[in-house]
Amino acid sequence: MPAETRPPDAKAKLLAGLREILPSEAIIAQREALRPYECDGLPAYRQTPLVAVLPGTIAQVQSIMRLCSRLAVPVVARGAATGLSGGALPLADGLLLGLARFDRILSLDPLARTARVQPGVRNLAISEAAAAHGLYYAPDPSSQIACTIGGNIAENSGGVHCLKYGLTVHNLLELKLVTADGELLTIGGESLDAAGYDLLALLTGSEGMLGIVVEALVRLLPKPPVARVLLAAFDEVGRAADAVGELIAAGIVPAGLEMMDRLAIRAAEDFVHAGYPVDAGAMLLCELDGTPEEVASQLECAIRVLRAAGASELREARDEAERALFWKGRKSAFPAVGRLAPDYYCMDGTVPRGRLAEVLEGIAERSRRYGLPVANVFHAGDGNLHPLILYDANDPEQLRKAEDFGAEILELSVAVGGSITGEHGVGQEKLHQMCVQFGPAELACFRDLKQAFDPAGLLNPGKAIPQPRHCSEYRELGGDTLTPPSRRGGLDG
Amino acid sequence: MADLSARLAARVREASEQRQPLRLAGSGSKAFLSDAAHGEPLELRGHEGIVSYQPRELVVRARAGTRLADLEALLAGNRQMLAFEPPAFGADATLGGAIACGLSGPRRPYVGAARDFVLGAQLIDGRGQRLRFGGEVMKNVAGYDVSRLMVGAFGSLGVLLDVSLKVLPRPQQETTLVLEHALTDALARMNRLASRALPLSAASWHAGVMRLRLSGAAEAVASAAREIGGERQADGEAYWQALREQRLEFFDPARLGGARLWRLSLPPTRPPLDLEGDCLLDWGGAQRWLISELTPEVVRRAAAEAGGHATCFRGPAPEDGRFHPLTPAMRRLHQRLKQVFDPRAILNPGLPCRTP
Numbered sequence: 001m002p003a004e005t006r007p008p009d010a011k012a013k014l015l016a017g018l019r020e021i022l023p024s025e026a027i028i029a030q031r032e033a034l035r036p037y038e039c040d041g042l043p044a045y046r047q048t049p050l051v052a053v054l055p056g057t058i059a060q061v062q063s064i065m066r067l068c069s070r071l072a073v074p075v076v077a078r079g080a081a082t083g084l085s086g087g088a089l090p091l092a093d094g095l096l097l098g099l100a101r102f103d104r105i106l107s108l109d110p111l112a113r114t115a116r117v118q119p120g121v122r123n124l125a126i127s128e129a130a131a132a133h134g135l136y137y138a139p140d141p142s143s144q145i146a147c148t149i150g151g152n153i154a155e156n157s158g159g160v161h162c163l164k165y166g167l168t169v170h171n172l173l174e175l176k177l178v179t180a181d182g183e184l185l186t187i188g189g190e191s192l193d194a195a196g197y198d199l200l201a202l203l204t205g206s207e208g209m210l211g212i213v214v215e216a217l218v219r220l221l222p223k224p225p226v227a228r229v230l231l232a233a234f235d236e237v238g239r240a241a242d243a244v245g246e247l248i249a250a251g252i253v254p255a256g257l258e259m260m261d262r263l264a265i266r267a268a269e270d271f272v273h274a275g276y277p278v279d280a281g282a283m284l285l286c287e288l289d290g291t292p293e294e295v296a297s298q299l300e301c302a303i304r305v306l307r308a309a310g311a312s313e314l315r316e317a318r319d320e321a322e323r324a325l326f327w328k329g330r331k332s333a334f335p336a337v338g339r340l341a342p343d344y345y346c347m348d349g350t351v352p353r354g355r356l357a358e359v360l361e362g363i364a365e366r367s368r369r370y371g372l373p374v375a376n377v378f379h380a381g382d383g384n385l386h387p388l389i390l391y392d393a394n395d396p397e398q399l400r401k402a403e404d405f406g407a408e409i410l411e412l413s414v415a416v417g418g419s420i421t422g423e424h425g426v427g428q429e430k431l432h433q434m435c436v437q438f439g440p441a442e443l444a445c446f447r448d449l450k451q452a453f454d455p456a457g458l459l460n461p462g463k464a465i466p467q468p469r470h471c472s473e474y475r476e477l478g479g480d481t482l483t484p485p486s487r488r489g490g491l492d493g
Numbered sequence: 494m495a496d497l498s499a500r501l502a503a504r505v506r507e508a509s510e511q512r513q514p515l516r517l518a519g520s521g522s523k524a525f526l527s528d529a530a531h532g533e534p535l536e537l538r539g540h541e542g543i544v545s546y547q548p549r550e551l552v553v554r555a556r557a558g559t560r561l562a563d564l565e566a567l568l569a570g571n572r573q574m575l576a577f578e579p580p581a582f583g584a585d586a587t588l589g590g591a592i593a594c595g596l597s598g599p600r601r602p603y604v605g606a607a608r609d610f611v612l613g614a615q616l617i618d619g620r621g622q623r624l625r626f627g628g629e630v631m632k633n634v635a636g637y638d639v640s641r642l643m644v645g646a647f648g649s650l651g652v653l654l655d656v657s658l659k660v661l662p663r664p665q666q667e668t669t670l671v672l673e674h675a676l677t678d679a680l681a682r683m684n685r686l687a688s689r690a691l692p693l694s695a696a697s698w699h700a701g702v703m704r705l706r707l708s709g710a711a712e713a714v715a716s717a718a719r720e721i722g723g724e725r726q727a728d729g730e731a732y733w734q735a736l737r738e739q740r741l742e743f744f745d746p747a748r749l750g751g752a753r754l755w756r757l758s759l760p761p762t763r764p765p766l767d768l769e770g771d772c773l774l775d776w777g778g779a780q781r782w783l784i785s786e787l788t789p790e791v792v793r794r795a796a797a798e799a800g801g802h803a804t805c806f807r808g809p810a811p812e813d814g815r816f817h818p819l820t821p822a823m824r825r826l827h828q829r830l831k832q833v834f835d836p837r838a839i840l841n842p843g844l845p846c847r848t849p
């Protein structure tokens with residue numbers, strides 16, 4: 001329900017109900033105090049919520065959901081708000097449910113290799129706690145110092161190590177979920193599978209639309225004793241892309257296989273001085289890990305393959321310090337590129353590895369056409385692209401171009417058999433491209449699934465799954481060549 | 494090679510209009526597990542063939558009626574494999590059946606289960622609509638993950654038409670070690686080894702004998718084998734194959750008599766359950782096979798109290814079905830999901846959990 005159709009006392013009623021559940025310091029209702037909650041990691045979309053709350057117990061979350069069900073107030077969950085698709089964007093007439101106070105690691109079982117954590121625990125904090133036992137939590141998004149496990153589950157986040165160790169969905173055993181009507185469900189368990197349908201898979205990546213994650217049991221892996229990283233420079237992007245395929249064809253599954261193009265290399269080098277090859281057209285970081293023997297054998301093979309694939313320079317990190325530096329450059333590439341222009345717009349399409357070279361060329365061609373520079377820094381081993389479009393949001397013309405360019409990149413990814421999002425989610429941002437990737441029957445199925453969990457449509461409504469009218473409007477407006485005006489609705493800040 | 498999608502969809506549409514229940518039929522290799530399903534058989538074996546396979550993409554897409562054995566032979570020819578080692582339980586087992594049952598073999602705890610390798614699927618829902626989810630790329634978070642939801646749903650949410658799977662390179666070398674250990678020691682040792690970075694790829698125990706499989710680069714396997722000790726088993730691969738296919742003597746149906754073979758899925762570190770019967774451990778302790786005459790109530794209660802669940806694999810089906818009963822809240826949710834995909838409940842009615 002849009003804000004203006006709500007009776008004016010809606011906020012008062014909600015606040016009265018919340019005060020019975022939460023201490024007053026856990027309720028934020030003043031406009032100024034709500035400012036920090038108005039966007040996530042995609043600040044082009046901003047909206048102040050009606051009210052924000054910071055509960056600290058599962059029982060409180062259940063009561064909040066019951067209250068919101070009764071009052072028909074929509075609810076948006078928020079972890080650390082590092083999401084890059086507007087998934088945690090509040091609703092004007094909705095409650096923002098912050099999970100920051102659920103920040104405890106409840107238990108860690110080194111023998112069973114699991115950690116039981118609250119949803120607001122930071123991704124990196126799990127690995128830090130597990131380190132004492134020689135274990136770690138494998139999915140490592142570049143945002144891992146800040147992002148929460150609840151957000152990771154909602155987005156099915158990946159990281160530089162997921163080619164070998166999987167995404168969030170592969171490293172999760174159980175979650176506790178509060179449903180829209182306040183019921184507490186346990187999905188999965190300590191065993192490797194559970195009776196009934198694989199709801200754990202369905203819920204992972206569901207963008208906060210099917211339930212609120214209030215606890216999770218994650219799998220920990222033994223830390224490989226050895227990790228070595230190779231830096232390979234190439235004259236051009238296409239050669240680097242082909243080398244990726246050659247490595248896989250040789251039977252190597254690297255722990256990480258990342259690519260950066262010239263613009264990204266230079267930006268990162270200026271930022272962290274990692275010793276990157278600033279004259280190269282592209283570079284690969286290829287990490288191999290395992291036992292000393294395993295790594296030695298793979299390293300030898302990888303060096304041979306990369307040479308044969310035309311690497312103009314090939315270096316192994318000399319020591320642990322240099323290895324950390326190589327990765328630091330990669331992990332800070334987004335902020336580094338961010339310094340090159342007032343704003344950047346990060347895309348997240350995936351493509352079959354074999355089409356990487358062609359898609360990168362397609363992006364370069366569009367970059368020339370739109371007159372907006374693009375830096376590419378991405379998970380090459382997974383075929384997960386992250387083109388960063390550089391623009392100035394204060395120039396409406398550039399903003400429009402950046403959005404259209406982004407939409408074209410996603411549609412290009414779909415056209416070559418890929419997806420509009422590999423790990424950042426659909427959120428508010430990619431609703432229209434969902435109409436390109438899926439047909440009406442699949443979209444209807446998604447809507448029915450949401451209804452099965454959330455009949456009243458109160459959990460993060462309007463995100464991730466477009467309504468049929470979105471798609472018909474988008475098609476009428478010419479799909480991939482135009483961005484419909486409705487898309488600008490949230491761009492007011 | 495035949496694409497029967499259109500014909501199969503028409504058949505489901507017709508059945509839906511007539512509210513005619515359909516029993517999805519592959520080769521019948523796992524029919525003993527899905528004996529609760531009833532209805533007219535819907536023959537799926539003809540819908541077969543590899544749709545695409547590019548070894549360097551590590552992805553294969555095949556029609557559901559494709560013989561598992563044919564698919565695995567194709568991969569082996571390219572030094573690749575289905576890393577979750579799906580049990581076939583019959584020479585003609587199909588890919589669709591393997592995915593619908595969602596079973597995984599000895600490598601599962603170390604590399605992942607069937608659901609972990611599914612990248613996409615095309616299916617026919619209970620209305621006869623063809624739907625396509627996921628794709629052939631490694632990462633894809635657009636929309637809900639319906640393809641993984643199909644794994645282990647025993648065809649009750651849709652007729653699988655084709656499946657895209659991630660494949661992995663075959664390890665350079667595999668070695669099987671045999672060690673003597675009492676059950677409790679074996680369990681502890683399996684878990685301790687799994688929490689270290691060793692190239693472990695299977696761990697089983699029965700009657701005082703623990704077996705471990707190591708996989709990887711030749712030198713890595715040799716060095717781990719030296720460290721762990723024990724004897725080498727000459728025909729190691731045959732052993733793991735027999736375990737996966739339930740052809741070890743332990744599984745001999747003649748031994749069963751009136752007893753049941755239970756699959757207990759438990760937290761791997763759980764001490765041995767106090768249940769009378771013969772027990773074989775797989776999955777490093779996370780999957781335990783129990784041959785027992787105890788009643789289903791007793792076995793299930795023990796499994797649930799230990800944090801797991803029990804499936805009756807062989808022997809007479811318990812009154813409330815072969816699968817572990819769900820809590821009332823979970824059952825309601827399952828019914829709503831069934832409604833989404835199959836509103837007239839015509840696909841494999843009775844599976845995977847009996848609807849009242």
Ligand SMILES: Cc1cc2nc3c(=O)[nH]c(=O)nc-3n(C[C@H](O)[C@H](O)[C@H](O)COP(=O)(O)OP(=O)(O)OC[C@H]3O[C@@H](n4cnc5c(N)ncnc54)[C@H](O)[C@@H]3O)c2cc1C
Pocket residue numbers: 040041076077078079080081082083084086087088099119140141142143146147148149150151152153154155156157158159160207208209211212213214334335423424460
């Ligand atoms: C610099 C940078 C680098 C990044 N790198 C990566 C990367 O390498 N890989 C990657 O995958 N992502 C990456 N991201 C994206 C982002 O960090 C992830 O999507 C992350 O998982 C979001 O976590 P969060 O806690 O910030 O969630 P938020 O942004 O707060 O929320 C994300 C979504 O999850 C929902 N949600 C949050 N908590 C819960 C809960 N408890 N229950 C239900 N729903 C919930 C929200 O409603 C929202 O829809 C990056 C982001 C930045 C800014």
